[in-house]
Amino acid sequence: xxxxxxxxxxxxxxxxxxxxxxxxxxxxxxxxxxxxxxxxxxxxxxxxxxxxxxxxxxxxxxxxxxxxxxxxxxxxxxxxxxxxxxxxxxxxxxxxxxxxxxxxxxxxxxxxxxxxxxxxxxxxxxxxxxxxxxxxxxxxxxxxxxxxxxxxxxxxxxxxxxxxxxxxxxxxxxxxxxxxxxxxxxxxxxxx
Amino acid sequence: xxxxxxxxxxxxxxxxxxxxxxxxxxxxxxxxxxxxxxxxxxxxxxxxxxxxxxxxxxxxxxxxxxxxxxxxxxxxxxxxxxxxxxxxxxxxxxxxxxxxxxxxxxxxxxxxxxxxxxxxxxxxxxxxxxxxxxxxxxxxxxxxxxxxxxxxxxxxxxxxxxxxxxxxxxxxxxxxxxxxxxxxxxxxxxxxxxxxxxxxxx
Numbered sequence: 001x002x003x004x005x006x007x008x009x010x011x012x013x014x015x016x017x018x019x020x021x022x023x024x025x026x027x028x029x030x031x032x033x034x035x036x037x038x039x040x041x042x043x044x045x046x047x048x049x050x051x052x053x054x055x056x057x058x059x060x061x062x063x064x065x066x067x068x069x070x071x072x073x074x075x076x077x078x079x080x081x082x083x084x085x086x087x088x089x090x091x092x093x094x095x096x097x098x099x100x101x102x103x104x105x106x107x108x109x110x111x112x113x114x115x116x117x118x119x120x121x122x123x124x125x126x127x128x129x130x131x132x133x134x135x136x137x138x139x140x141x142x143x144x145x146x147x148x149x150x151x152x153x154x155x156x157x158x159x160x161x162x163x164x165x166x167x168x169x170x171x172x173x174x175x176x177x178x179x180x181x182x183x184x185x186x187x188x189x190x191x192x
Numbered sequence: 193x194x195x196x197x198x199x200x201x202x203x204x205x206x207x208x209x210x211x212x213x214x215x216x217x218x219x220x221x222x223x224x225x226x227x228x229x230x231x232x233x234x235x236x237x238x239x240x241x242x243x244x245x246x247x248x249x250x251x252x253x254x255x256x257x258x259x260x261x262x263x264x265x266x267x268x269x270x271x272x273x274x275x276x277x278x279x280x281x282x283x284x285x286x287x288x289x290x291x292x293x294x295x296x297x298x299x300x301x302x303x304x305x306x307x308x309x310x311x312x313x314x315x316x317x318x319x320x321x322x323x324x325x326x327x328x329x330x331x332x333x334x335x336x337x338x339x340x341x342x343x344x345x346x347x348x349x350x351x352x353x354x355x356x357x358x359x360x361x362x363x364x365x366x367x368x369x370x371x372x373x374x375x376x377x378x379x380x381x382x383x384x385x386x387x388x389x390x391x392x393x394x
Contacts, residue, residue, distance in 0.1 A: 075385075079265040082388060109385045111355065138360065139352045144383045153349075154331035154388040172221070172330060173388040 053136040056143040065165035070187040082174040083156040089177040224328030236316035239303040253285035261332040262305035264387035269354035278313040290315035293324035295392025331386035349384035
């Protein structure tokens with residue numbers, strides 16, 4: 001679990017090129033970051049879209065793919081510490097890959113009473129822009145089994161689907177952002 | 193010298209690349225044992241450090257093992273229900289045993305948490321996730337009901353909701369009642385949302 005993100009991106013490139021590319025990337029990302037920081041400051045007043053409650057069937061429909069875009073899905077809750085811990089990484093991933101064609105939805109397992117309070121409050125603090133839904137079911141089991149037969153319902157859980165709806169990456173527990181980005185890169189690259 | 197350094201660097205990078213590629217897509221928690229299989233005996237310390245075997249904790253009609261946490265709101269939502277289950281079934285020969293396998297929660301935390309929440313059933317500390325791995329446990333709370341011969345009869349949630357007012361199916365209790373009545377367990381597995389077990393080295 002201690003692999004850093006870097007080797008994944010650069011693994012097949014000879015040493016010298018890596019150094020040059022890294023310097024270039026760092027320069028660009030620093031510039032991009034200051035730009036985004038500026039943007040988000042002015043965008044902070046704009047509230048994200050309201051969180052919509054869905055049942056199991058509606059959630060299943062959200063996971064359907066039409067052959068165009070890969071989809072990242074994160075199951076989380078405000079009461080789940082590792083979910084909160086990994087959320088900034090997911091917000092960054094959304095920001096970095098949405099323009100490249102990655103769809104990303106977050107599905108909250110919070111209680112329905114929190115849909116207008118704790119959930120949007122957390123999303124606003126995270127500056128999260130992806131669509132967020134709240135799964136509202138009396139019995140969670142059919143939804144869990146529909147998503148993945150290997151999933152016990154342990155949170156957080158993250159699934160990456162290709163544009164045909166096939167699961168190409170899944171992770172239970174806090175994600176390793178480098179690992180997840182590497183899996184996304186394969187999908188957004190293969191589209192071009 | 194320079195050439196040697198470059199070659200070593202390339203070898204090191206290749207090794208990293210191979211390692212990264214060799215990693216499975218899912219963190220490999222072992223699969224849980226199938227219903228009907230016999231669970232091997234194990235030894236774990238309780239929060240005070242006293243070692244217990246599974247065999248020594250068995251009730252005459254079986255044992256419920258529940259993976260619990262001190263910090264997980266879902267697990268904590270079940271504290272009263274778990275204690276009541278332990279009280280209700282003790283006299284009927286089924287013992288409830290908690291297991292804390294979170295590397296982030298110490299034996300002292302477990303002891304303190306049990307005292308604060310009036311949990312009177314034994315709670316074992318599974319350092320290094322030995323038993324969590326053996327049982328394929330992934331979340332808290334997650335329950336296993338074994339008969340007196342350690343045969344697994346039920347694995348899964350306690351009931352359908354962490355909010356006690358929303359409970360309308362109690363699979364664990366139903367499994368115990370059915371077994372005590374000499375009937376087959378009506379539903380042998382059921383899932384629910386819960387906190388991930390924080391695995392770690394011993």
